[in-house]
Amino acid sequence: MATPLAERLRPRSLDELVGQEHLTGDGSVLRKAIQQGRIPSMILWGPPGVGKTTIANVIAHTLHVPFYTLSAISAGVKEIREILEKAKLQQGSILFIDEIHRFNKGQQDALLGAVEKGTVTLIGATTENPSFEVNAALLSRCLVYVLKPLNETDLKKLLTLAIEKDPVINSRKITLKETAALINISGGDARKLLNLLEIVTDAVQGDEVMITDSLVMDIAQKRIALYDKSGEQHYDIISAFIKSIRGSDPNAAVYWLARMIEGGEDVKFIARRLVILASEDIGNANPNALLLANAAFEAVNKIGYPESRIILSQCATYLASSPKSNAAYLAIDGAIAAVKQHGDLPVPLHIRNAPTKLMKNLDYGKGYQYAHNYQHNFSEQEYLPEKIKGTAFYNPGNNAREEELRKWLKGLWKDKYGY
Numbered sequence: 001m002a003t004p005l006a007e008r009l010r011p012r013s014l015d016e017l018v019g020q021e022h023l024t025g026d027g028s029v030l031r032k033a034i035q036q037g038r039i040p041s042m043i044l045w046g047p048p049g050v051g052k053t054t055i056a057n058v059i060a061h062t063l064h065v066p067f068y069t070l071s072a073i074s075a076g077v078k079e080i081r082e083i084l085e086k087a088k089l090q091q092g093s094i095l096f097i098d099e100i101h102r103f104n105k106g107q108q109d110a111l112l113g114a115v116e117k118g119t120v121t122l123i124g125a126t127t128e129n130p131s132f133e134v135n136a137a138l139l140s141r142c143l144v145y146v147l148k149p150l151n152e153t154d155l156k157k158l159l160t161l162a163i164e165k166d167p168v169i170n171s172r173k174i175t176l177k178e179t180a181a182l183i184n185i186s187g188g189d190a191r192k193l194l195n196l197l198e199i200v201t202d203a204v205q206g207d208e209v210m211i212t213d214s215l216v217m218d219i220a221q222k223r224i225a226l227y228d229k230s231g232e233q234h235y236d237i238i239s240a241f242i243k244s245i246r247g248s249d250p251n252a253a254v255y256w257l258a259r260m261i262e263g264g265e266d267v268k269f270i271a272r273r274l275v276i277l278a279s280e281d282i283g284n285a286n287p288n289a290l291l292l293a294n295a296a297f298e299a300v301n302k303i304g305y306p307e308s309r310i311i312l313s314q315c316a317t318y319l320a321s322s323p324k325s326n327a328a329y330l331a332i333d334g335a336i337a338a339v340k341q342h343g344d345l346p347v348p349l350h351i352r353n354a355p356t357k358l359m360k361n362l363d364y365g366k367g368y369q370y371a372h373n374y375q376h377n378f379s380e381q382e383y384l385p386e387k388i389k390g391t392a393f394y395n396p397g398n399n400a401r402e403e404e405l406r407k408w409l410k411g412l413w414k415d416k417y418g419y
Contacts, residue, residue: 005198006191008166009158011054012061018161018190019154020051023145030055030145034062041115041122043100043130043139046147049189052125055147056096059123066093068120072102080110087120100124101133108135115141149188156183158190162197173208174201181216196220237263238273241316245274246281250320257309257316267308271297274315285325285399292318325397334393345385378412392417 011017014024014031023030033039039059044052060067068083075097087093095111097103115122115138122142126133130144150158156179163174182200186193196216201209203219237259244252260270271293278293296315300308354364369379382389396402396409396419410419 004195005162005166005169006194008168009162009194011058014058014062017051017054017058018157019150020055020147023147024055034059037063039063039094039121041142043124043126043134043142043144044147045126045128045130045144047149047188048127049186049191049193050147050150051190052147053096053098056094056123056125060094060096063092063094066090067096068093069096069098072097072099072107075107077107077110080107084110084114084119087114093120094123095120096123096125098125099127101126101128101130105135108138112137112141150190151188152183155179155186155188155190155193158193159197162194169198169201172201172206175208175210177210178213178216179211181213181220182211185216185220238270241270242273242277242281245277245316245320246324248320248322248324250317253316253320254313257312261305261309261312267300267305267312268297270312271300271308271315274312274319278319280329281324281326282319282322283325283328283397284402284405285323285327285397286401289319289322323399323401325399325402327395327397327402331394338388338391338393342385342387345387348382348385350381351383376412380413380416390416392419 014034017024022028025031030039044055046052057067066087068087070079070083083095087095100108111122114120124130124134124142130139134142159176159179159182162169163176164170182193182196186196197211200211200216200219204215237256241253241256241260244256257270261267275290275293275297278289282289293315296311299311303311349363350365350367352359352364354360359365369381371377371379373379384391396406406419409417413419
């Protein structure tokens with residue numbers, strides 16, 4: 001089987017690397033460490049196809065040290081320990097672990113001693129925030145380097161390099177008339193960009209190939225799945241999913257859910273969005289929505305794919321079928337806007353805390369009415385700063401549950417907040 005274009009063009013030195021100048025450019029911290037031959041254990045954090053694996057390979061080639069590679073998808077504690085035993089006999093060994101966020105606590109703990117003693121220099125690659133996905137003990141022993149998405153200039157440079165430098169592509173006359181489709185579909189992923197270029201050129205017969213956006217789209221739709229977890233389709237489909245639930249259409253919601261699942265979307269990402277939606281779009285119209293969404297998030301984390309698809313389907317269809325209200329969302333945004341407009345307004349004296357005698361002498365807490373001492377556990381007094389008193393930030397939605405809340409609040413506050 002032929003080596004893919006992205007692999008054929010993989011850089012072997014920092015000077016060949018496209019993008020990530022903040023880490024690998026002249027005078028950068030990582031370049032200096034490599035030049036000095038003293039690299040720390042590190043976590044490379046960034047989206048797919050931006051150079052994490054390439055940087056690890058460049059380090060190994062530059063320093064000429066034993067280099068071991070593991071994928072967190074397939075490796076376990078046994079494989080880790082086998083490599084660590086070998087590394088004890090080879091000074092300066094580097095262990096590169098791709099998708100390190102997929103290692104469980106036991107697997108990550110197996111690395112701790114070796115990293116701390118310097119048996120190996122660990123280079124972990126992850127697309128997920130290491131603060132959440134890597135054990136604190138292991139993370140504290142590593143530097144975290146953040147890789148940036150490749151910009152349009154970087155991606156065009158890669159296309160030009162491929163056409164000029166790769167012997168297979170260069171054996172034909174390839175003309176890049178348009179690049180927008182290649183760049184948009186790749187979503188900033190260099191590997192996906194180059195592999196797509198290869199798919200397009202392979203699909204066209206003859207010695208001359210004129211690459212246009214329409215040609216790329218036509219071939220891409222036939223040969224590859226356009227859903228990309230880091231590209232435009234990712235945002236379009238999650239938007240369609242959320243709007244379908246907000247619009248109370250469980251059928252559309254479960255369809256877009258299926259599109260994301262089939263596209264390989266992270267089920268935890270979907271579950272997180274459902275938790276947000278349960279408050280933003282349903283809120284007090286059905287408080288059980290947040291409870292179910294949070295339970296679904298916990299269940300998805302425990303169960304994983306493929307069974308988690310059922311949990312997500314239950315949650316999505318329930319939320320889509322639920323009454324809707326964005327009152328809580330509007331309330332906090334309105335309150336934040338008031339804070340920005342009016343600044344730090346003073347807390348009314350009667351509701352200030354008064355733990356010291358001096359504060360009591362300054363009338364802190366004077367006149368405060370303890371609500372539980374009054375009928376219905378309520379005493380009408382002012383809780384907002386003087387400048388914005390009487391401002392209604394929370395306006396209950398037009399649904400059965402919040403109409404009950406509105407009625408209750410109106411009974412307490414009469415006409416003060418316009419309920």
